Amino acid sequence: MHITILSGSTRINRLSHRVAVGLANYINIQGQHTAEVVDLAEYRFPLMEEVLHRLPHPPAGLEEFAQKIKQSDAHIMVSPEYNGSYTAALKNAVDYLKEGEFQRKAVGVVSVTSGMMGGMRAALAMQQLVLGIGGYALPQMLTVGQVAQRFDENGDLLDPVFEKNVQTFLNNFFWLGEAVTEKKMAIA
Numbered sequence: 001m002h003i004t005i006l007s008g009s010t011r012i013n014r015l016s017h018r019v020a021v022g023l024a025n026y027i028n029i030q031g032q033h034t035a036e037v038v039d040l041a042e043y044r045f046p047l048m049e050e051v052l053h054r055l056p057h058p059p060a061g062l063e064e065f066a067q068k069i070k071q072s073d074a075h076i077m078v079s080p081e082y083n084g085s086y087t088a089a090l091k092n093a094v095d096y097l098k099e100g101e102f103q104r105k106a107v108g109v110v111s112v113t114s115g116m117m118g119g120m121r122a123a124l125a126m127q128q129l130v131l132g133i134g135g136y137a138l139p140q141m142l143t144v145g146q147v148a149q150r151f152d153e154n155g156d157l158l159d160p161v162f163e164k165n166v167q168t169f170l171n172n173f174f175w176l177g178e179a180v181t182e183k184k185m186a187i188a
Contacts, residue, residue: 001177003027003035004072008079008090010041015147016112017041020078021155023110026166033174035076038068040089048095066097074106074177075135077126081111081119086126094133103134104184106177108169110142118143138176142169 007020020037027035043061052058052066069075079086094102109126111119123141130137142165144150150159157163 001033001073001174001181002071003033003074003076003177004068005035005037005076005078006090006093007037007039007041008077008087008093010044010087010089011080014041014080015114015151016078016080018151018153018155019110019112019144019147020076022151022157023076023078023155023166023170025155026157026170033177036068038065040087040093043093045089045093045096048092051098052096053098062096065093066101069097069101072105073181074108074173075102076108076110076173077130078110078112079119079122079126081113081122084121084125086111086122086129090126091129094129097133100134102130104180105135106138106173106180107135108138108140108142108173108176110144110169112144112147114147116145118145136176136180138169138173140169140172142166 005020005024007017009016024035024037027033045059079090107130109123111123113119127137150162
């Protein structure tokens, strides 16, 4: 199964990107699945005026972004919590695509904060987004509070106790992703 990890913050010195990189490293080291980080900061999409399939001149990188999402079997969305929700950059990128790009795919949500709470409101809002675009939202969310104490700049896990949370989240995500992918292959 190939997994895209959407790094949803475009902010300078963002800490949530550490978590996206860390999850990709963790998945790739295990070797059962592949993961790639799709970094929205690298794309810098303008505010969406029309969906991709109706744009005569799409913004640079949008078609590449759409292909990565379309070709992936499952997704993980990683976002910091901004004012009780996920980032505008994540919403903007998703809104450019047709609902079918995420439809019938497992999607896990990860919220990140520098405070203690881990961004529960952002995680819940992302789950609603996943349902709105036809994805299968993993019921378990990974909320990462005190991110600077949990992941370093390279995405390496600093808190060995927190590794259990990461493993539990990913095991549940793999289970759902594999089940959905297997069912889709049986139908095709």
